[in-house]
Amino acid sequence: MPRVPATERRRQLVAAAFRVIAKEGFAAVTTRRVCAEAGASLASFHYCFASKQELLTELTEQTVAALVEAQASKVHIRDSVQGSLRATLREYWATVEAEPDREPVLMALTQHALNEPTLAGVAQQQYAAYHRTARTTLEIIADGCGVTWSVPVPQLARMLVVVTDGVTLAWLVDRDGAAALTALDAFADQLATYAR
């Protein structure tokens, strides 16, 4: 077993946990399974993490951060609000399909966070981040296209999150990427009618 600094080990273990969830589901995340995936010994796990929970918390935060960052600065401005929304949502979908494991893993982590009192805050921060990103996106588009929104931005942001979440969830079940894109386009057109 190669000798590795603890901070690097932590990163390896977090990445390994991600892969385990992606391949075998949340229930498969045991300390032993994660260590095997990372090519580390069981002892190194508790040398790097005080507990399994600590790993899960860090994994959740990192994955959320990665998703938020991946789509944060990906707002596309076209000559119409409708075109901008379409392009931005298509960009979102590109990031989902580019990293097809991230969303399933995030869903599993969210599901777990909802039932774990110690992680309740993490799930809410996750969705707060979603809403923040959605609000920023809407404001950038409104700015870039020289319009205002005819309904409160937070409400529109929630609708945006609802759409992306719902499309993603449906896609997780049937993996129909074409249908997902069609739906996203349609919703983009719908949301564009709120521009004034």
Added chain:
Amino acid sequence: MPRVPATERRRQLVAAAFRVIAKEGFAAVTTRRVCAEAGASLASFHYCFASKQELLTELTEQTVAALVEAQASKVHIRDSVQGSLRATLREYWATVEAEPDREPVLMALTQHALNEPTLAGVAQQQYAAYHRTARTTLEIIADGCGVTWSVPVPQLARMLVVVTDGVTLAWLVDRDGAAALTALDAFADQLATYAR
């Protein structure tokens, strides 16, 4: 311990498993925990079920069936398509809030089914049922209001499922019922523009 027919015991155990997931999450569903919740002995579990999986499969099927039935014949016809969609979606939301445990449990079961190869079919049947219900709803409304849909009904049905799923998921995290209703109303108005 009262003496009870095996079929009745099965029912009790399935109901108990539902309550356990609702209260403590999917991970808490152990044979012992379920038996304790049902007030049954551990041995009676494997007298009624060949395995834990058998219980989970039956629970999933029953819960999906209950949800589908609960909203199957709840289509409301108003004098406009917009009004009909609003009323129908509000009715949907009423069933969700009337049985606030069902959706969280279903989410957990879906999540589990996605990672369990033996249950992959169950999750897809679950969503097939959703789409069927959505299609029927759309056709009844179109009939009742004397209009047709300007986009294919299956595509509209998917959008309807996306909206209900997305709204529900967001509500699971922040439990903001008012925001959920606002979003549903807005989406109802949007979908109504597809009527012709």
Added chain:
DNA sequence: CCAGGACTGGGTCGATCGTCCAAGACGCTT
């Protein structure tokens, strides 16, 4: 070059998991 902190290996602990067994108690039929 060497002392001390960083890291690993393997083993062990108690708890809990799903599953199963042998035997007893119940209640309906005859």
Added chain:
DNA sequence: AAGCGTCTTGGACGATCGACCCAGTCCTGG
């Protein structure tokens, strides 16, 4: 009342879980 399925009982099995410990090995700074 006797017999026979039906159901309950308590305990036990092996496996696996998270967590921990300690002896030993590596590497680096002084």
